Amino acid sequence: MNLINGPMLKTLIVGAGMGGLRTAESLRRYKYPGQIQILGDEWHMPYNRPPLSKELLAKDQDLDQVSFPIRHDDLNAEFSLGDSVQQLSLEQQSVTLQSGKKIEFDFLVAATGLRSRKLVFPNNSQNGRFALRTFDDAKAIRQAAESGKDVVILGTGFIGLEVAATLKGLGCRVKIVAMEDIPLGLVLGESFGKEILRRHESKGIDFYLSNRVIDLVGDSAITHVKLVDGQTLTCDIFIEAIGSEANVEWLEGNELDLSDGLLTDSSLRAVKNNGTSVSNLFAVGDIARYPNLRFGLPPRRIEHWNIPLESSKRTAREIVHQILPGSIVGFENESGFNPMPTFWSDQFDISILSFGDLRLADENRLLEGSLDGEFAFGYYKNESLVAVAGVGMKSTIHSLRKEIAT
């Protein structure tokens, strides 16, 4: 790596979400001495995404309700918004933007996050069709979601179920279509998932499981969706909540492993195809695929809200350590980036909290409570606890967190 900006070295952060903002804040906290520029493709300053499917959608809140407070004097960073990044050249230490602008850097932080996955149908009508990832997405859904409208949600993941609950609360008729036979069954286990299904059904949500939408009906706007089993459902608002794709196309052509996000080492430095780490390119947030030594794993991505936050701090420490070795007390003795994954979800009065890595489990057991009330499940791999999740019972879940294998 060459310090091409001389004494006023520059860290370029691509992505103006929570991960980008927290990286900049952490750099300043650890006394990073150079310039910081943050690029975002949305026009909005960094905001918090979890409320988009819940409070913001329910109460039609504005951006100021979800924007992160920023102390600009302390942050001393330049924001360049509304322009998306097109191409990285590691060799030239520069990125090119859609506007044609070229920006050079000494350190690059890739925090471009995810976009919603969308299907292609024979009738690819877009009017009445939505996904939920951004503030603008949430506002568009809210604007369309009048009481009495027919909503069809594709997918029984957390976003699909949260949006279903919120729109039901606004008086919409809500149907959910999914390929799975049990909502969240593959994530939380069969009994947990069946209980989630029962509670949603008791609130009046209709499920079409082990099923698929094969086409949309309607000319100027969607009026119906056709299912693979032959049924046709009335539909004013069609929401695809079928997961997401990593925004990594701009990193292509640099001999990086982009097969699932951006592969990094345990210090979140990008790894080249030849196995060497790139000392000035870091991945932060949803796109980072890193080895989490806590679980002794091959590298994996985790799309949980705490990962952008924790990976941003780790990255900032690494950058400052490279520039000012010894300035961060104890850094040399730190192990790699080993976060404890955690997530939560609120759907109607169902409050789910989890710690650990559920995907590792080969078995789960009800540990506390009962399925029709509050409960906590333990998730095991080879008899050792790798995750815990439950409804309510937060103190219990926090105590079980301590027993998760490390």
Add this chain to the structure above:
Amino acid sequence: MFKIKVDMEKCQHYGQCVYEAPNIFKLNENDKLEYLASADESERDNVKASADICPMQAIQIID
């Protein structure tokens, strides 16, 4: 010393803050958040980390 304010309308008692500043925040036996309304300067970084990790962004430091 500085003051700490938690917006209890926003707080959902997930308890994520507890791990960053265990001397300041705790979940009680009824799963409700309890916290100290002021703290010594030595806790400032921890409370700032708690404010960052709060999913509901309900924690404020008041100088």
